[in-house]
Amino acid sequence: MSAPSSAALPPGFAVVLDRQTRRVDNGRALLGGAPTTHLLRLKPRARQMLRGCILRVHDAASAALAERLLDLALAHPLVADLSPPSDARCTYVIPVRDRPDQLNRLLGSIPAGSEVIVVDDASEDPASIEKVVAQHGARIVCLPRNVGPAGARNAGLRLVRTPFVAFVDSDIVLHEDTVPTLLRHFSDPRTAVAVPRITGLRTAQSQTWIGRFEQSRSSLDLGARPASVRPGSYVSWVSTACLVARVSAIGDGFDERMRVGEDVDFGWRAVARGWRVRFEPAVAAAHEHRSRFGDWLVRKAEYGTGAHPLAERHPQSVAPAILPPWSAALTVALLAQRRWSLPVAALIFTGTAVRISRKLDVENAAALGARLAGGGVVNALQQAGALITRHWWPVTVAGCLVSRRVRRAAAVAAVADVVLEYGTEYARGGIDLDPVRYGVARRLDDLAYGAGVWFSAARGRSVAALLPEIRRAGAPAHPVKPVVRGR
Template sequence: MTSLPVGFRIVLDRNTKVLNGGKALLGGAPAMRLLRLTPRARGLLDGRTLEVRDQAGAVLADRLLELGLAHPVARALPLPEDRELTYVIPVRDRPAQLGRLLGSIAPGSAVIVVDDASVNPGPVAEVAARHGARLVALPRNLGPAGARNAGLALVRTPFVMLVDSDIVLDEDTVPTLLRHFSDPKVGLAVPRITGLEAPCSSYWIGRYEKARSSLDLGANPALVRPGSFVSWASTACMLARVEALDGGFDARMRVGEDVDLGWRAIAHGWRLRYEPAVEAAHEHRTRFADWFRRKAEYGTGAQPLAERHPRSVAPAVFAPWTAAVVLALLAQRRWSVPVAAAVSGVASVRIAKRLGEIDQPLRTGTRLAGEGAVTALAQSGALITRHWWPATAVACVFSRRARRAAMVAAVADVVLEYPRSGVDLDPLRYAAARRLDDLAYGAGVWWSAMRGRSFAVLRPRIQSPSTSRRKASSSSSVKSASSSCSQSS
C-alpha cells in the first residue's frame, strides 16, 4: 500500500488529551493509548491538526489514525485519482421510495437497481427505466444480502455505493465520502444516517426514532472497530472499494449482514470510517408495530454474528477492576461503596504507574479510573434493562435488591440521556419508548440465543489491559476498562 498523500489533513479526536506540553498524547479506541512524541514528531503538529507534507508527516498521521487518536478532516482531503463508482440499490416493491432516491443521485451516474422479486415488479421497472438505471430482476427473493451481491457481481468500477431504497442522499455526501479514499487503507466509509422528514414522522415513535435511531451513530467522527465507541456501521448507505468487499455479503444472513461485512473487512486490514460531516436521510419506521418488530429483528442478528465473530460480539466489555466495582455496588451492602471506592483507588494508582513520566500522573490516573467506572456502570445498566431484561424480570419477582437495581438503571438511563438527546418528546413518552426499544431488542437477542442453543452472546467479556511498544515513538495501552458494546443496537 502507498502512504498518505501530500495535503492529507487530520485533527486530533476531541477526547485525545495533549500532555506534557505536547510531548505525549493520550486517547484512542478501543484501547486508550499513551503516545510519546519525539521532538521531530511534535514539530509536525500544528496545535491539534497535522497536514501531510512529507514522508515523516505521512507516517505520523497514519499512526494517529490507526490508534484512533485522530481523524481525517474530510472536506479538506484530496480526491483519489481514480474515483469512478457504481450505485447498487436493492429494492422490493418500493417504487415511490426508489424514485425519490434515484432523483437524489447525480444525473449520468452508473446505477444498478436489483429488484429482489417484487410482488408487483412493473412499477419498479418503470422507475428504473425513467432514471436510466440498469435493472436486475431476481426470480426469487434473496434478502438484502443476496440482492446486493447480485448487483456487486456486475460492478466494474473501483468504487461502489451501496444504498437502500428508503434513503435520500445529500448532494455532497458521496463526493465527501470519496475523499476518505485518498487514504489507501480506507476500504469503507459511511455518513451519518438521519431521519427523513415525512408526515408520519411527527408521531411520538417517529420523534423518538429521529433522536435515537439505531442507524444514527452520533455526531463525532470515528474509526469503526469492534469494541470501540462506534463498533459497527450499516450498509444502508456505504461507499466502498470493490476490492475491500472480497466475498461480498453472507447471503445466509437476513439481519446483521452489514455488521458482518464491515467486521470482515476490518479483520483483513481495511479501515472503516464514520463521517458525520455528511448525512443521508432514512425513512424510519414510525408505525408502532413495524418499529417494534424491526427492533426485535435487529436483536436476532446477535447469535449469527457471535458464531462468525466470537471476540467481537459481547453485550459489555469490562476490565477486571471495573467488574469488581460493579459487582460490589450491585450487592447493595454496607460495604459496597467503600469497597468500590477502594478498588477504584487502587486502579487509579496502577493506571498512574502505567502512564509513567507525565505531569500529574495520579490526577490523570484518577480521572481515567473515574471515567472507566462510570462507563462500566452505564454498561451494567444497559445489561439490566436491555440485553438481560428477561432474567431481570424473573429476578425482580424474588429479590428486592434486583427490583432496586432495575429501577435505578431504568431511571438513570432516562435522566442522563434525555437532556442531551434533543428529542421532541416529553420525558414520560421518551422513557416509555426507551424501555420498549430495550424490550424489543432484548427479546430478539434471547430468541436468537435460544434458536442457536448458545448464550455466549449474552456473556460480557472481561478484558485485561495490554501493553505494546512502538519503535518510532513510545505507545502503551493504559486502559481497556469499559469499551462500548460491540453488538448492534
C-alpha cells in the first residue's frame, strides 16, 4: 500500500462530534476518542469554529482542527453534507464460487450502467455463473483454480481502471444509496477505505432460530456508531462483505495467503500506512447470514482460525484483551473472590479516580475522574468475561473441574453479558428470539470461535493470539473496549 496524500481537507468538509465526546471545563475542552480517551483543550478561536457539534472547514486553521478531531476519533465526517470526489467512478468487483441465485440478486441491486467485474473462483458449475453475468451485461473473469476470496478480489482489482473499487460478496444485496454515500468519504484525501453497516437479509431460510440470532447479533454487524477503524478501538476491523476503496491507496490488495482474516489484515495495513478507514453505519448492505446450525457453527470456528496468521502479521494488534495495569489488578482482585477482594478493588478504584482527576485539571475533575475510572472498571470486567467464555474457555472448563471460585466466575460471565445484551436489544425491538435460545446461541458462538483460535494457535505453535496485553494507558484516562464480534 502507498502512503496517504498530504493534501489538506477541502473547503466545505464537515465533521460532527462523536456521540461519546463530552464538552468539559465549560466548553474549553473535549473529552473522548479512541482507542484511548483524550482530553483536547480548545483555544478561543477553535471554540468559535465549532457550531454546536459541527465544524466546517473554511481555512487552514479549521482544516487543521478537523484533522485533529478525526485523528483522535473525537469527531467523524458528516457524510450527509459531504460532496463526492470530483471523479467518483467506481468499479464493482464481485468474487463468487457457485451461488448463481445470490449473484443474480446482487447484480440486480447494482445501478444500471455500472462497471462490474465478476470473478468466478473455479465454480463447480461455471456455466450457471456465466449465464447470470451475461444477463446483467457484466464482465466475467474465470479462474482455473480456487484461490479463495482474497485472490479472487485481487484478480478483479488488477482489471480496475476507475479511481475507486467496491468489493461486494455475492451474498450481499445493496441499497441504492450505499456505495454513493460511501464515496462521499473520499473527499477526505487520507481516506483509503469506507464500509457500511452489514445488516441481515431477511429470507425464508433466515427464520430458523440461528437465523434470527444472526439478525440480532451477527459477527458482521458492528453497530450504529460511526468509527475511525483502527486496532484496539470500539470498531477495530471491518468486513469485506461490502467495502469501497481508493485504488491508488491499496496497492496489490489482499494477502492471498490468508483464507480467513484477510479483511482484518487489509484494513490494519492501511491504517499502519497512515490512511483512514471509515465505518459508516448511516448506510447498510444486507447480508444473507448462515442460518443452518452446522454451517453457522463451522463458520464461527473458521473466523477464529484467522487469529494466528493475524498475530504473525500484526503482533501489536491481536490481543484478546487490552488492560491498563490498574484495571488488570482490580480484575484479578475481584476474580480472587477473597475477603480482601472488594476492599482492595475499592482502593485501586479510588486511587485511579484521584490520579485521573489530577491529570484532567478541569472543573468538576473529581466527579469526571470517578466517572472515567468507573468506565474503566466496566470495560475491564467485560473483557475479563469475554476471556472466560470465549478466548480462554478450554482453560475455564478445566478450572471448573477443580475450583468452586472458577465455577462461580464462569457462571457470572456466561449469564451477565447475555442478560445485558438481550435486555438492551429487546428494548430496541431488535430481537425476534426468546432469551433461552438467544443465550444458547451466544455461548455456542463463543465456543466455536474460541475453538478456532486455539486450533490456530496450536497449528502455528504460538500462543500470541491468546495473550492479553497490559498496556499503560496514555493520560488522562483508560483504553476503550474494542467491539470485535467475529474476529
